[in-house]
Amino acid sequence: MIIDGKQVAADVRADVAKKVSELKSKGINPCLAVILVGENPASVSYVTGKQKALAEVGMVDRSVHLPESTSEEDLLKLIDELNNDDSVHGILVQLPLPKHINEEKVIMAINPKKDVDGFHPVNVGNLVIGRPAPLPCTPHGIIVLLEKAGVKTSGAHAVVIGRSNIVGKPVSLLLARKETNCTVTMCHTGTKNMAEIVKQADIIIAAAGRPNTVTADMVKEGAVVIDVGVNRIPDETKKNGFRLVGDVDFDAIKDKASFITPVPGGVGPMTIAMLMQNTLEAASND
Numbered sequence: 097m098i099i100d101g102k103q104v105a106a107d108v109r110a111d112v113a114k115k116v117s118e119l120k121s122k123g124i125n126p127c128l129a130v131i132l133v134g135e136n137p138a139s140v141s142y143v144t145g146k147q148k149a150l151a152e153v154g155m156v157d158r159s160v161h162l163p164e165s166t167s168e169e170d171l172l173k174l175i176d177e178l179n180n181d182d183s184v185h186g187i188l189v190q191l192p193l194p195k196h197i198n199e200e201k202v203i204m205a206i207n208p209k210k211d212v213d214g215f216h217p218v219n220v221g222n223l224v225i226g227r228p229a230p231l232p233c234t235p236h237g238i239i240v241l242l243e244k245a246g247v248k249t250s251g252a253h254a255v256v257i258g259r260s261n262i263v264g265k266p267v268s269l270l271l272a273r274k275e276t277n278c279t280v281t282m283c284h285t286g287t288k289n290m291a292e293i294v295k296q297a298d299i300i301i302a303a304a305g306r307p308n309t310v311t312a313d314m315v316k317e318g319a320v321v322i323d324v325g326v327n328r329i330p331d332e333t334k335k336n337g338f339r340l341v342g343d344v345d346f347d348a349i350k351d352k353a354s355f356i357t358p359v360p361g362g363v364g365p366m367t368i369a370m371l372m373q374n375t376l377e378a379a380s381n382d
């Protein structure tokens with residue numbers, strides 16, 4: 097069965113929109129500031145998607161698009177202003193930033209209460225020890241997809257491919273929480289016999305950023321396959337000259353898996369939907 101991430105994300109947004117109008121009737125106008133520095137085409141398209149979702153759920157959009165040449169000092173000054181602006185509930189800095197800006201410094205500068213990406217070390221620490229925190233959007237979206245598809249996670253062996261701070265590590269933590277109750281194995285480029293390990297998985301989370309990282313021979317019959325990868329590969333038949341593929345060999349695996357997410361239309365829309373939810377929660381906690 098193909099998990100329709102577009103539909104699940106639309107349901108999450110509809111639920112957020114309802115709660116936004118309830119908050120508005122109490123005089124609270126949920127507001128997100130998305131900061132984009134430069135013209136990275138993928139980032140521009142992600143930010144456009146976020147702004148579209150903000151309009152759809154009825155939130156205030158305080159997004160700022162700064163030129164590539166913006167100094168680190170000016171960006172930090174803007175974050176400080178937004179931190180101190182009570183009408184702004186969430187701040188998101190679109191990554192990657194231009195090379196002359198220290199990303200870690202920028203993430204650290206965001207007030208953890210307004211950190212709707214869940215990347216601030218305070219929120220990462222809270223996630224690790226099970227305290228309330230805004231959950232990172234992509235990993236949280238993956239958990240919601242599993243829930244909505246009715247996947248039985250308790251006792252399942254989940255194999256996560258990737259150990260990045262934004263996907264691999266946090267999704268491994270969420271899968272291992274008592275409420276999800278998976279046994280988790282995290283793979284990376286230092287993993288030996290990855291194919292053997294992935295073959296034991298009841299749930300595979302592929303977040304390597306490389307096409308065909310998971311091939312059909314690595315997948316157990318009936319496994320659940322969540323494809324996080326977004327890779328641009330050249331395609332002359334497309335107007336923009338490329339198409340998007342995930343990290344798994346979708347066509348070869350779709351009949352073997354019990355559930356599988358497509359790319360595009362799987363995890364991607366969930367990331368934005370969970371961002372809307374985190375912003376709503378930040379405004380509700382205000």
Ligand code: NAP
Nearest residue numbers: 234258259260263284285303304305324325326363364367
């Ligand atoms: P990243 O920071 O580049 O991390 C990739 C991870 O995968 C690293 O830990 C790397 O291992 C591991 N890896 C790479 N090739 C591997 C291989 N052949 N075998 C085993 N492990 C391998 O990437 P990311 O930010 O986590 O993103 C991963 C993918 O998800 C990308 O395609 C990205 O575009 C996509 N993504 C999608 C969404 C969405 O909303 N759909 C959101 C975020 C990211 P090492 O640590 O050893 O280098």
